[in-house]
Amino acid sequence: MKLSKKSEYGLRALLELTLVHGKSTLQRHQIATRQHIPIEFLEQILLALKRAGILSSRRGMKGGYTLIKSPGEITLGQVIRILDGPLAPIGCVSKTAYQKCGDCPYADHAQCPVQHVMGSVRDAIADILDHYTLNDFASGHRKE
Amino acid sequence: MKLSKKSEYGLRALLELTLVHGKSTLQRHQIATRQHIPIEFLEQILLALKRAGILSSRRGMKGGYTLIKSPGEITLGQVIRILDGPLAPIGCVSKTAYQKCGDCPYADHAQCPVQHVMGSVRDAIADILDHYTLNDFASGHRKE
DNA sequence: ATCATTCTTGATTAACTTACTCATATTAGA
DNA sequence: TCTAATATGAGTAAGTTAATCAAGAATGAT
Numbered sequence: 001m002k003l004s005k006k007s008e009y010g011l012r013a014l015l016e017l018t019l020v021h022g023k024s025t026l027q028r029h030q031i032a033t034r035q036h037i038p039i040e041f042l043e044q045i046l047l048a049l050k051r052a053g054i055l056s057s058r059r060g061m062k063g064g065y066t067l068i069k070s071p072g073e074i075t076l077g078q079v080i081r082i083l084d085g086p087l088a089p090i091g092c093v094s095k096t097a098y099q100k101c102g103d104c105p106y107a108d109h110a111q112c113p114v115q116h117v118m119g120s121v122r123d124a125i126a127d128i129l130d131h132y133t134l135n136d137f138a139s140g141h142r143k144e
Numbered sequence: 145m146k147l148s149k150k151s152e153y154g155l156r157a158l159l160e161l162t163l164v165h166g167k168s169t170l171q172r173h174q175i176a177t178r179q180h181i182p183i184e185f186l187e188q189i190l191l192a193l194k195r196a197g198i199l200s201s202r203r204g205m206k207g208g209y210t211l212i213k214s215p216g217e218i219t220l221g222q223v224i225r226i227l228d229g230p231l232a233p234i235g236c237v238s239k240t241a242y243q244k245c246g247d248c249p250y251a252d253h254a255q256c257p258v259q260h261v262m263g264s265v266r267d268a269i270a271d272i273l274d275h276y277t278l279n280d281f282a283s284g285h286r287k288e
Numbered sequence: 289a290t291c292a293t294t295c296t297t298g299a300t301t302a303a304c305t306t307a308c309t310c311a312t313a314t315t316a317g318a
Numbered sequence: 319t320c321t322a323a324t325a326t327g328a329g330t331a332a333g334t335t336a337a338t339c340a341a342g343a344a345t346g347a348t
Contacts, residue, residue, distance in 0.1 A: 001145055001224075001269065003262065004204060005307060011258055012249075027323070041308055047325070052248040058317030059324040070234045080145075089147040103180045105156075113281050114155055117220060117272070118147065123147065126266040128261070137257050149336065171294070185337050191296070201293040204345025 007083040009037045010045045011137070015077060017055065018138045027062035045083065052082045067134075076137060077129035082093040087129060088122040090114070094123070151227045153181045154189045158176070158223060162215040162282045163237065169208035187228065196226045211278075220281060221273035231273060232266040234258070239266070 012035040014028055028046060034037040045064055049055050056068045067074070077087060081096060091099030092115055106112040156179040161170055172190060173225045176183040191210055194200050209220070220232060221231060234260055235243030250256040 001147070001228065001233060003145070004305095008258060009307095010232065013255060021248050025324085036249050040306065040310080043307090043324080044326095051326095057324060058316075059314075061322050062317070063315085063323045065324090082267065084145065087145050089145060090152065101323095105178065105180050111284070113159060113226055113284055114152060116284055117276055117281065121269055121272055124272060128265055128268060132261055139172065140255070140257055140260055148334095153336095159341075182337065184339080186297080188337085201295060203293085203294050204347095206346065207294045208343085209295090209300095285336075 001089065003080070004084050006045060007080045009035070009042060010049060010079055010086070011076060012075070012084045013037065013045060013086045014049070014054075014067070014134055015044060015138055017065060017067050018134045021071055025066045027064040029131070031065070039122045048082060049079070054082070071134035071138065074134045076131050076132045076134075077126060080129060085125050088124050093119040094117075095126075145233065147224070147243045148228050150185075150189060153179070153186060154193060154223055154227045155220060155272045156180065157186060158187060158193070158218070158278055160196055161211050162278045165211050165215055169202070169210045171208040175209070192226060193223070198226070199221070210253075214284065215278035218278045220274070220276045220278075222271060224273060231269050237263040237266045239270070263273060270283050 015036055016031050020026060028039055028042055031037065031046075032042050042061050042064035046055065046057070048105045050057055051063075053072060054068060057063065057065045081087065086094040086097040088097075090101065091097070092101045092104070092109065092112075100109070104112055104114075104116075109115060157175050160175050160178055163172060172183055175181065175190075176186050178232075180268055190199065190201070192219060194201055194209075198212060199209050201207065201209045223233065230238040231243040232238035232241075234245065235241070236245045236248070236253065236256075244253070248256055248258075253259060
């Protein structure tokens with residue numbers, strides 16, 4: 001049930017970008033020093049987020065990274081799915097990346113007790129993270 | 145956010161023991177074949193659960209494993225903590241195994257946005273798993 | 289007592305994942 | 319064209335997961 005460093009760093013990097021959103025861009029070394037993230041690892045993370053359409057970048061002098069969407073439209077759930085994969089504790093209860101469990105002894109999957117509990121765990125996690133935006137994150141509390 | 149095979153196997157093994165609880169004991173090979181679990185790996189899991197005081201065992205002919213407590217008193221949260229460690233997504237929000245995050249740039253930990261969200265995720269997970277007993281698990285739904 | 293059966297313990301391992309690092313592009317601005 | 323920045327891909331050390339193996343110790347049956 002762990003959040004990887006990759007996701008943690010990713011969230012912290014996006015936090016910095018949220019704080020300056022609309023005002024300026026940030027370069028990787030600025031993000032790295034502000035959040036104590038190893039710079040080369042941070043780079044990979046930023047590029048993954050870029051490929052996923054969450055931020056854009058410019059090279060050369062005056063280059064840097066910016067959020068491409070408004071921080072109110074990006075949820076932590078989206079970010080963690082990009083960097084860590086599905087939120088679900090096991091593949092067979094994932095809604096965004098379902099995978100059937102090969103060795104499950106329950107022919108009728110709906111009867112599997114593991115699937116039953118883990119389904120509710122997944123829903124509880126997703127309910128929080130898919131409604132928690134970068135704005136909520138930056139202000140320290142969820143809106144609504 | 146993954147549940148390990150170890151915990152999954154552990155839960156499925158305890159399910160079998162719950163089904164025969166009060167009636168008979170089960171040997172490791174019975175559990176292994178009923179739930180398609182590699183037998184030597186299962187053994188490690190059963191012994192960990194034994195050391196944790198959840199089940200007892202007898203050697204020799206007519207040996208086997210039994211639940212030492214009533215299935216209504218054992219929660220999935222307990223089992224997963226034994227086999228996988230804390231439920232919390234990051235150490236700094238664990239209530240049963242707190243660990244401060246060394247590189248966190250927030251001097252005042254209560255101000256850390258990551259800690260804030262992950263705290264509620266932890267609570268949501270624990271709220272489900274710490275109230276879900278082996279009885280609920282075996283019958284496929286939570287009591288209350 | 290002895291033997292087969294079953295749990296017990298500890299060591300070992302192959303494959304995978306995590307968290308990086310490094311080298312080498314490529315692009316943009318001065 | 320020189321320099322500051324991002325881009326890309328390969329490589330790696332350490333740790334975790336999911337087992338496997340071998341040898342020991344307790345129990346019951348004969």
